[in-house]
Every structure is written in C-alpha cells, then in structure tokens.
Amino acid sequence: MSKLKDIIDRNRAWYCLECGKCSAVCPITPWETRVYSSPRLLVEKALNGNLENIFDDPLFWSCLTCKRCSELCPSDVFFSEFVRDARQLARSNGRSGDCTHGEAIQTWARMMTAPDLDQSRLEWLNKDLKISDDSDTLYFVGCLPYYDILFRSLGIEGVEIARAAVKILNALGVEPHVLHDERCCGHDQIWEGDTETFSALARLNLERIKATGAKRVVTTCPECARTLSLDYPKLVEDHGLEVMHLSRFIRQQSPDSEMNLSLQKMDGTATYQDACRLSRHLGVYEDPRALIIATGLDLVEMEHMRHASLCCGTTGWTSCGKVSKNIQVERLREAKATGADIMITSCVKCQIHLKCAQQDPELGQELSIKIRDLTTVLADRL
Template sequence: MNKFKEIVEANRAWLCLDCGKCSSVCSITLNLIEGYTSPRLLVETAVASGEDITLEDPLLWSCLTCQRCSEICPSEVNFSAFVQGARQLAFDQGLSGSCTHSGMIQGWMRMMADPDLEQDRLGWLPDDLAVDQDSDTIYFPGCLPYYDAAFGELGFEGLAIARGAVKILNALGIKPRILENERCCGHDLYWQGDMETFQKLAALNLEIIQATGAKRIVTTCPECAYTLRTTYPEEIGDLGVEIYHLSEFLADQPLLKTSEKSSGLESGKVTYQDPCRLGRFSGVYQQPRDLIASLGYELVEMDHARSTSICCGTSCWSSCGQVNKEIQISRLEEASSTGAGLLVTSCLKCQIHLKCAQKIPGGGDSSQMPIRDLTTLVAERI
C-alpha cells in the first residue's frame, strides 16, 4: 500500500461523513478572506483525488493543527495527524509552507541539529536562583533564550518565564538541573513535515537527557511537554522520565505560599487562553485555572474555552497571513469582551502571537490588554 493511503487509513480520513461539523469550527475556514477550504474538503480531496492534488491544497499548509476539528468530529477523524503525515510526504518532495520571520526560527532549529554544537545558553540564570547539576528534576526552557532574543521588541516576557519557573521550583525546595546543551524539542519541524531534522534533534535530546539519570522534566512550554511526552515515544524512543508542564507539576505539589500582594488589576478579573498542545492535545485544562484561583484572581472565561478554545492563530512558524491575523484579532476581542483586565496564557507562542497582533493599528481596547504567562504571574507572588 502506498504511503499516502496509509496516512489516510491510519487517521480515519476515509471515514469522514461529509457532515461539515469541522468546517463550522475551523478557524481557518471561518476567517477565510477569499476562496474556500475546510478540513472536510481536504479529506474529501485526499480520498477522491489522491496524493498529488492533496499536497497542493492550501489547507495542508494553513492548517493550525489545533485539533479543534477532531474534537468535534463524530467519526474521530484525526485531521491534525493526517495533515502532519501528508506534510511529511510533501516535504520529501520539496514542498513546504511559507516560513514566517524569514525562516529565522527554522534556521536556529536546524542549526541545533549539529551534533558538535556547543551552545552558550545559560547566561540568563542569575546568581540568586539555585540550580543543581546533579538534581533529578530538569527544568527544560526549550527555545526560550532564542525567542527572548528574537521577540523582545514585542514586549514578550521571554526569559522572565524561565527565571520565574526556577524561582517557583526553588520555592518548593527543588534546585533543578538545567541542561547546558539541550536542543530544540523539534515540535515545529515535526509539524512542518521535516522528519529528518526532527529525528536528529530528538536523538540528541534523548542522549543528553538519558545521560543525566534524571527522573522528571518540568517545562514551561506546552509544545515541548507534548513533544517530549507523546511524540518522542512514537517517533524516536521513550525518554524514560516523567514530563510535566509547570502547571501540571504544581498541581501535584503542596500549595505554594504566595504573598497577598495586590494584583494591580482594578477588577481582579483575568481570562485564560488554553494553548492547543496543553489543552486539547494533553487534556490539561483545570490545573492552570486552579493556579489562577490560588492567586486570588477571579477567572472569567471566554466564550470559547477549554476544549472549544481557539488557537492563537499561527503554528510552527509557518503560513502567517491575513487570515491568521483575523483569528488573532477576534480572539483578542473575545478576551477583552469578558471584562477581564489581564489575559493569561501558559504558552510562550500564544503570548508572542497575540502580542504581535496587538501591534496592528486600530485594534481598539483589545490591543491594550496586558498578556502574561502564568509562570511569571505565580513567580512574582512568591
């Protein structure tokens, strides 16, 4: 059987009922400026017309792989995985989506696949934070040092998230180990279909992490957490350690002693953006909400929250255009209309993408809404 048919079958694409539920929730379909595309249509193309036409379809590259369609699909078609599989085939044929930011991010990710690389990535660690290179708990900041360098101008919190995470772990009595030469987890290259580089990165991380003998990894990036926990075992091998997003990890720990310091918000109301890889992909909805409540904030939910949450509008640094900006602006408006004074998320990319959209002129109140990572919000209260 050819590879494309395998991908169609493995992801149940041929069981599509043509019911159109996916089209009614797909952020790309709903915000299209011209033409028409939808998950249903791409699946139909795949089944009826085959590989060549499918790999040329615009949705193959614009799909956010946010999993919103699969969440609602009555036939359990795994559309995101189907898209990923088809992108692998396309990538092998030299096709790819358009990279954002001139390919800078894919550039550093691919450069990290060099086994001889000796990064200098720990300069962000101040002396007052305690780390222990023999610890059985690793803090995995992912590409945060790089994003900090690239997106500081947006007002992105960047390495404050990493420092906050170490401060929180220290408050729990944990001095984490931080790897001097960890690589990008490979999430974005995997979802773009670049399996060769993904596997190189994953193999390097596997070797580096297993050599530490650590028992657990805590990360502040939902994409790192999902990739290390779920994609690595499927594609390269089990790391043999427990993987946690910080919000999950804190849920299992004794309650942090947080100060009564004023939230600085007039209403004390905040709203929360569920990251796709933490929410729909990992089922972590409640833990971040409990943390927000523990800080004394009142959480006011957006209309689309938890499993119906809307993606921040761009994924794997690919195909960002007018449609994506429409998604981001409407999401910001939805956040603003809750009456909350602060938008909290637990994914660095949600923060980067939404802050980028706030720079678009004429955004109104929603473009002024502060956006914070849950990590820094907790850390400032310790």
C-alpha cells in the same frame, strides 16, 4: 515514507461522514477567502487520491493542527495527525509551507542538529536561582532564550519565564537540572513535515537528558511538553521519563487546594488562554485555572473556552497572514469583552502571536489588554 493510503488508514480518514462539523468550528475556514477550504474537503481530496490537490489546498499548510475539529468529529478522524503525516509526504515531494520571520526559527533549529554546537543559552540564570547536577527533575527551557532575542521588540516575556520557572521550582524545594546544550524539542519540525531535523534534535536531547540521570522533565512550553511526552516515545525512543508542564507539576506537588507555594493574594480579574498543545493535545485544563484562582485573581472565561478555545492563529512558524491575524484579533476581542485586567497564557507562542496582533496601529486600543505567562504571574506572587 508513508504513502497517502497508509496516512489515510492510520488517521481514520476513511471514516469521514462528511457531516461538516469540522468545517463549522475550524478557525481557518471562515477567514480563508481565496477558495473555500475546510477539513472535510481536504479529507475528501485525500480520499480521491490526487496529491497535488491536497498540497495546493490553502488549508493544508495553514492548518493550525489545533485539534478543534477533533473535539467534534463523530468518527474520530485524526485530522491534525493526518495533516502532520501528509506534510511529511509533501516535503518528500519537494513542497513546504511559507516560512515566517525569514525562516530564522527553522534555520536555528537545523543549526542545532550539529552535535558539537557550543551554545551559550543559560545567560538568564542569576545567582538567586538554584540549579543542581544531582536532581531527579530537569527543567527543559525550550527555545525561550532565542525567542527572547528575536521577539523582544514585541515586549514579550522570554527568559523571564525561564527565571520564573526555576524560582517556582526552588520555592517547591526542587533544584532542577538545566542543560547548557539543550536543543529545540523539534515540535515545529514534526508538524511541518521535517522528520529528519526532528529526529536529529530529539536524539540529541534524549542523549543529554539521560546523561543527567533525571527521571522527570518539567517544561513551561506546552509544545515541548507534548513533543517530549507523546512524540519522542512514539517516534524516537521510549525514554521512560515523566514529562509535564510546570502547572501540572505544581499541582502534583500540592494535590490539595492549598498550594505549597505561599502566593501573595492580588486583586483584579484575569482570563485564561488555553494553549492548544496544553489543552486539547495534552488534556490539561484545570491546573492553570486552579493556579490563577490561587493567586486571588477572579477568573473570567472568554466566549470560546476550554475544549472550544480559539488557537493563537499560527503554528510552526509558517503561513502567517491575513487568516492568522483575523483569528488573533477575534481572540483578543473576546479577551477584552470579558473585562479582565489581564490575559494569562501558558505558552510563549500564544504570547508572541497575540502581542504581534496588538501592534496594529488601527486596532491597538481596541485590542489592548495586558498579556502575561502563567509562570511569571505566579513567580511574582512568591
């Protein structure tokens, strides 16, 4: 287990200039009214070396690790990674964040570490969707079948995204592997400091992916894409697999502006919600936008967009509350202000969180905008 000094060293916290740019853009800082809390201040507390001061800071567990601060930091302090590593230290000190949804999501992830678990997670597949055991491409479904069950009452798209992904891959001439015994990728575990569960999940996933002989992994979840492409090689094993989000894969298959997919044109305007893991973490900004434009929709941007986009307000299923709700409401108001007919996201978590905020009976009308995943929007036009 890393000591605080190692965590500070590794993530360049020594270089903090205390300029406060991070505090100016942090989505949490303006809404956290219990006590003034900002990334700069948290780094300062770390440099002072008192662990309890860090762990008791409200930002420590509510930080979205959305990397908004990293975009502006003149010293390249890896604040999100600093928080991630320090949360591992906090766990070893018996501390943890407040889990949401009765800890259901963290619990099923831990249950998935059982090697002999016999899941039935492919019930969404239908006879029109073609999968294969002999393909160089694997579609990593992630937790979609589980989110579909837990959040169906919010009207989210869950397994519809998975169906749409296979439909698109089939239209591109790819019949992917789909694993019946896939596990949660471990994204939330690593960002909440639970490295033990993360490692167990990652090993099981890599074992199963390798057994298929696939060379490429395509995901519809930005978190899975980030975790498999960046965290697995660094923390578990250099797997040598090519990992990418579906939007990137579609564009790779058709590098010209003309898509291989023959998309029926549709009228209307759409705005795009950059998922933090896909945009700032993986640098994918253009692919989803190009695909939206390819459907014929007019793309209109929100006030905060691309590198400066606002996160959906919660990460890792912890610390959801007033602060998260305010961020979500702010984001939905920005979407409404564009006048778009539809808000398109590339992450199921964005959809869950924003649709949850739309349930507010007082603000319902003010925040009402159709929210859909990029994958299902594209598949509908095939």
